[in-house]
Amino acid sequence: MSAALALSPEVLAKYQPVIGLEVHVxxxxxxxxxxxxxNEYGGEPNTHVCPVCLGLPGxxxxxxxxxxxxxxxxxKAIGCEIRETSIFSRKNYFYPDSxxxxxxxxxxxxxxxxxELIVPGFDAAxxxxxxxxxxxxxxxxxxxxxxxxDGFADSASRTYIDLNRCGTPLVEIVSEPDLRTAxxxxxxxxxxxxxxxxxxxxxxxxxxxSLRCDANVSVMLKSDWEARGTAAYGTKxxxxxxxxxxxxxxxxxxxxxxxxxxxxxxxxVVQESRLWxxxxxxxxxxxxxxxxxxxxxxxxxxxxxxxxGAEWQKNIxxxxxxxxxxxxxxxxxxxxxxTQDAATLTTDRELGDFFQQAAALAKSPKRVAAILLSxxxxxxxxxxxxxxxxxxxxxxxxxxxxxxxxxxxxxxxxKQLLDSCFTESKDFAFxxxxxxxxxxxxxSAIEAMIDEVIAANPAQVAQFKGGKRTVSAFFVGQVMKxxxxxxxxxxxxxxxxxxxxx
Amino acid sequence: MPExxxxxxxxxxxxxxxxxxxxxxxxxxxxxxSATALAERYYERIAAVDPExxxxxxxxxxxxxxxxxxxxxxxxxxxxxxxxxxxxxxxKDVLTLKGAPATAASxxxxxxxxxxxxxxxxxLEAAGAVLLGKLNCDEFAMGGSNENSAxxxxxxxxxxxxxxxxxxxxxxxxxxxxxxxxxxGTDTGGSIRQPAAFCGVVGVLPTYGRVSRYGLIAFASSLDxxxxxxxxxxxxxxxxxxxxxxxxxxxxxxxxxxxxxSADLAKPVAGLRIGVPEEYFGEGLDPEIRAAIEKSxxxxxxxxxxxxxxxxxxxSYAVPxxxxxxxxxxxxxxxxxxxxxxxxxxxxxxxxxNMYRKSRDEAFGPEVKRRILLGxxxxxxxxxxAYYRKAQQVRTLLTxxxxxxxxxxxxxxxxxxxxxxxxxxxKTEDPIQMYLEDIYSVAASLAGICGMSVPCxxxxxxxxxxxxxxxxxxxxxxxxxxxxxxxxxQVK
Numbered sequence: 002m003s004a005a006l007a008l009s010p011e012v013l014a015k016y017q018p019v020i021g022l023e024v025h026v027x028x029x030x031x032x033x034x035x036x037x038x039x040n041e042y043g044g045e046p047n048t049h050v051c052p053v054c055l056g057l058p059g060x061x062x063x064x065x066x067x068x069x070x071x072x073x074x075x076x077k078a079i080g081c082e083i084r085e086t087s088i089f090s091r092k093n094y095f096y097p098d099s100x101x102x103x104x105x106x107x108x109x110x111x112x113x114x115x116x117e118l119i120v121p122g123f124d125a126a127x128x129x130x131x132x133x134x135x136x137x138x139x140x141x142x143x144x145x146x147x148x149x150x151d152g153f154a155d156s157a158s159r160t161y162i163d164l165n166r167c168g169t170p171l172v173e174i175v176s177e178p179d180l181r182t183a184x185x186x187x188x189x190x191x192x193x194x195x196x197x198x199x200x201x202x203x204x205x206x207x208x209x210x211s212l213r214c215d216a217n218v219s220v221m222l223k224s225d226w227e228a229r230g231t232a233a234y235g236t237k238x239x240x241x242x243x244x245x246x247x248x249x250x251x252x253x254x255x256x257x258x259x260x261x262x263x264x265x266x267x268x269x270v271v272q273e274s275r276l277w278x279x280x281x282x283x284x285x286x287x288x289x290x291x292x293x294x295x296x297x298x299x300x301x302x303x304x305x306x307x308x309x310g311a312e313w314q315k316n317i318x319x320x321x322x323x324x325x326x327x328x329x330x331x332x333x334x335x336x337x338x339x340t341q342d343a344a345t346l347t348t349d350r351e352l353g354d355f356f357q358q359a360a361a362l363a364k365s366p367k368r369v370a371a372i373l374l375s376x377x378x379x380x381x382x383x384x385x386x387x388x389x390x391x392x393x394x395x396x397x398x399x400x401x402x403x404x405x406x407x408x409x410x411x412x413x414x415x416k417q418l419l420d421s422c423f424t425e426s427k428d429f430a431f432x433x434x435x436x437x438x439x440x441x442x443x444x445s446a447i448e449a450m451i452d453e454v455i456a457a458n459p460a461q462v463a464q465f466k467g468g469k470r471t472v473s474a475f476f477v478g479q480v481m482k483x484x485x486x487x488x489x490x491x492x493x494x495x496x497x498x499x500x501x502x503x
Numbered sequence: 504m505p506e507x508x509x510x511x512x513x514x515x516x517x518x519x520x521x522x523x524x525x526x527x528x529x530x531x532x533x534x535x536x537s538a539t540a541l542a543e544r545y546y547e548r549i550a551a552v553d554p555e556x557x558x559x560x561x562x563x564x565x566x567x568x569x570x571x572x573x574x575x576x577x578x579x580x581x582x583x584x585x586x587x588x589x590x591x592x593x594x595k596d597v598l599t600l601k602g603a604p605a606t607a608a609s610x611x612x613x614x615x616x617x618x619x620x621x622x623x624x625x626x627l628e629a630a631g632a633v634l635l636g637k638l639n640c641d642e643f644a645m646g647g648s649n650e651n652s653a654x655x656x657x658x659x660x661x662x663x664x665x666x667x668x669x670x671x672x673x674x675x676x677x678x679x680x681x682x683x684x685x686x687x688g689t690d691t692g693g694s695i696r697q698p699a700a701f702c703g704v705v706g707v708l709p710t711y712g713r714v715s716r717y718g719l720i721a722f723a724s725s726l727d728x729x730x731x732x733x734x735x736x737x738x739x740x741x742x743x744x745x746x747x748x749x750x751x752x753x754x755x756x757x758x759x760x761x762x763x764x765s766a767d768l769a770k771p772v773a774g775l776r777i778g779v780p781e782e783y784f785g786e787g788l789d790p791e792i793r794a795a796i797e798k799s800x801x802x803x804x805x806x807x808x809x810x811x812x813x814x815x816x817x818x819s820y821a822v823p824x825x826x827x828x829x830x831x832x833x834x835x836x837x838x839x840x841x842x843x844x845x846x847x848x849x850x851x852x853x854x855x856x857n858m859y860r861k862s863r864d865e866a867f868g869p870e871v872k873r874r875i876l877l878g879x880x881x882x883x884x885x886x887x888x889a890y891y892r893k894a895q896q897v898r899t900l901l902t903x904x905x906x907x908x909x910x911x912x913x914x915x916x917x918x919x920x921x922x923x924x925x926x927x928x929x930k931t932e933d934p935i936q937m938y939l940e941d942i943y944s945v946a947a948s949l950a951g952i953c954g955m956s957v958p959c960x961x962x963x964x965x966x967x968x969x970x971x972x973x974x975x976x977x978x979x980x981x982x983x984x985x986x987x988x989x990x991x992x993q994v995k
């Protein structure tokens with residue numbers, strides 16, 4: 002994906018990349034961080050605004066309690082400690098979509114610190130390992146508005162400002178420089194998003210900008226690292242403007258190689274911000290004087306210290322859902338699911354919830370998992386649907402699982418019924434009632450078919466008689482085929498063994 | 504009382520020049536006059552007198568007369584009347600009034616009409632006040648002489664060639680000249696108390712958090728306070744009772760219960776312990792002011808107060824501490840004046856950087872620029888610890904000074920200013936000298952305690968002298984009682 006640079010694997014192998022991430026996450030609160038305006042994506046420009054988020058002279062911020070609660074939930078979900086008394090600070094800079102001339106953020110006393118994420122990675126020898134990525138801090142801040150440079154008749158000479166987004170509550174999650182490869186970056190972000198989605202504090206929608214990521218990338222010679230440790234860290238560049246995890250992986254990969262190239266050519270990496278250009282697959286220097294920005298942080302005098310005491314924390318945490326890792330382990334042990342199935346069922350909270358509710362109602366949770374993960378998932382994917390759009394309801398899934406478990410429908414019949422559900426957009430109960438397979442439960446009819454199969458397969462009969470009793474399955478299969486899948490499987494099993502033993 | 508030869512001479516509706524809030528309300532409520540007629544008479548007087556004083560930047564006549572009409576209707580119908588029913592009040596132009604200009608006496612807010620009311624003005628109106636207009640002040644409330652207004656200086660009605668004080672110079676002068684029965688000003692480092700002293704009216708600085716700042720165009724958020732100017736302590740108490748209280752729109756407003764300031768004025772002051780800080784009577788204090796304050800202390804003693812010397816040992820650090828913290832906050836607060844959404848935008852704004860540079864360069868006055876530069880400097884990387892952080896630490900010490908003294912006394916009495924009102928133009932060339940005039944006012948600002956200035960005499964040249972009363976946090980009641988006792992002794 003990244004524009005290839007001609008560096009040999011031997012050269013690349015001399016260097017140790019060091020990567021830290023800053024992830025901005027918009028919180029799904031009803032109103033904005035410091036005013037009562039609707040917190041909603043889009044809308045006619047400059048309609049979700051008031052004196053406070055417009056930064057009009059005399060207006061004052063009032064902190065949104067729900068934003069604090071969401072920040073605490075997010076922080077605890079990634080293992081952070083909550084600072085009981087945190088301080089809002091002003092980050093001063095001029096930009097037209099920042100109407101106050103400063104952003105209300107947190108600086109030296111953020112609401113949360115010292116978290117971690119465990120991500121899959123590889124050790125030096127290439128063995129799969131779990132890797133701990135430290136999280137330095139999670140702090141609260143407000144989003145800016147949007148500068149619209151394109152799309153207007155006079156865009157060549159003017160920039161338009163939409164302040165609807167201005168004041169949207171954000172948390173910024175800053176990782177330690179613990180990441181070493183672009184793949185680890187991808188895994189970290191995937192894991193972070195998975196957890197945040199579980200907590201429900203954000204929709205983490207990168208297209209709409211509700212999750213944004215900047216990567217700080219540097220490289221150093223491995224020999225230097227071994228000799229001097231963190232003192233050997235190279236100069237970092239910040240990669241911005243990347244709007245998907247895949248592109249971040251590509252951008253980080255590119256940036257690592259670019260920096261190695263610079264050093265190999267005898268140059269020095271410059272501390273700067275670089276924009277990812279997706280079309281070209283490379284990063285560009287922003288070449289702005291912004292590099293030397295002094296934000297002149299100082300405590301926001303319009304807001305008292307934020308105190309989240311033990312009691313409030315307890316109340317907030319009562320809304321903490323079971324997180325994916327814990328749920329994974331529990332599903333595996335509670336329902337005897339495979340690690341793979343448990344992992345798939347918990348990649349998003351909705352699927353896991355759906356499974357758990359169905360499992361609680363159905364006779365066999367394992368059967369529910371099997372149908373959900375294969376038959377339902379496959380058909381959803383085929384129709385480009387999400388779970389919420391599935392024609393098969395929770396009760397439909399339970400009914401299907403129970404019928405299959407009881408042997409009242411064969412797997413082939415199940416597939417046919419589900420096909421009808423998806424092509425007709427009808428729930429399983431409806432289709433089943435209408436197309437109820439004509440199952441043959443008439444003993445004499447089944448016996449007649451068994452006799453026919455026994456007569457046609459003397460060799461297998463001899464095997465069975467010789468003690469290889471598993472051959473009975475062969476006869477069951479043949480009879481089922483003969484019955485076009487309609488023989489009652491339980492009855493068929495019973496009769497086959499009886500006939501063979503006779 | 505001697506009168507300055509340069510005092511205001513106009514006689515148009517001269518009875519208004521001393522009309523108190525209480526008298527104005529009583530006249531309207533009793534039907535002696537109507538709110539409408541009273542407002543009209545004030546507007547007549549403003550038209551005749553204000554050209555000499557320059558206290559009003561804008562008149563809000565339509566809104567005032569509509570409010571007066573509704574008060575008059577209420578009087579007629581016997582509907583309940585607010586504590587400020589029909590009382591004509593002027594508003595410092597750093598407070599927002601929906602639809603009216605709000606310039607903060609700066610060119611940079613030229614043409615800006617805020618779409619919302621400040622909480623304080625909304626409360627006044629809800630209590631029946633008739634808001635006559637917006638009053639001149641120093642640009643963004645930065646100054647102590649009202650000479651920093653982009654719309655010309657205000658003249659002291661007691662002596663027209665002298666400054667009215669600042670930054671709320673228009674608010675003090677308008678009351679002193681009878682151009683409103685009372686007014687609102689703001690005080691960040693003395694901007695209510697000092698002009699009150701210079702113009703010979705009562706000015707009250709409520710405890711920080713007592714009055715909502717919502718709608719106050721910020722100078723220094725941790726210091727800015729809104730308070731009343733009035734002809735009497737009783738009037739100020741009435742106004743404060745209306746203004747005080749918590750506000751969901753201001754996170755720094757306090758939930759402390761509001762005192763019964765007016766009712767409490769009836770309580771005798773006998774037995775109150777008054778502290779006199781020795782640091783406030785040192786070198787540089789004008790002898791006439793010293794004598795007037797000592798006279799007030801005698802009056803309080805005569806009323807049964809005990810007077811004791813106290814010490815506020817960090818006083819000498821107050822001025823530098825104040826100018827570090829206030830300018831730091833100002834540099835950030837004024838960033839929103841950027842030419843993007845409202846106010847002045849340079850005609851030469853051909854690039855983004857130019858829009859900022861030129862718009863701000865063209866429209867901010869020299870004192871505002873000076874303070875933005877100072878504040879930007881003290882917050883800069885490498886200087887923050889030496890200036891801003893250190894100043895915050897000293898602020899804590901200054902506050903502790905007061906808390907310690909208030910263990911032993913109920914109120915503090917001291918000068919407001921080292922000198923009486925100076926001549927226009929006399930100190931404009933020397934900003935440091937101007938800053939040093941704040942020596943007796945800024946410590947209380949930094950500590951967040953309440954304070955007031957009460958007229959306590961005049962110089963031999965006829966210039967008013969004010970005495971400062973400082974009270975504990977949220978103990979405006981005691982402070983106002985002491986102020987009232989001093990005032991009562993003047994009348995005698």
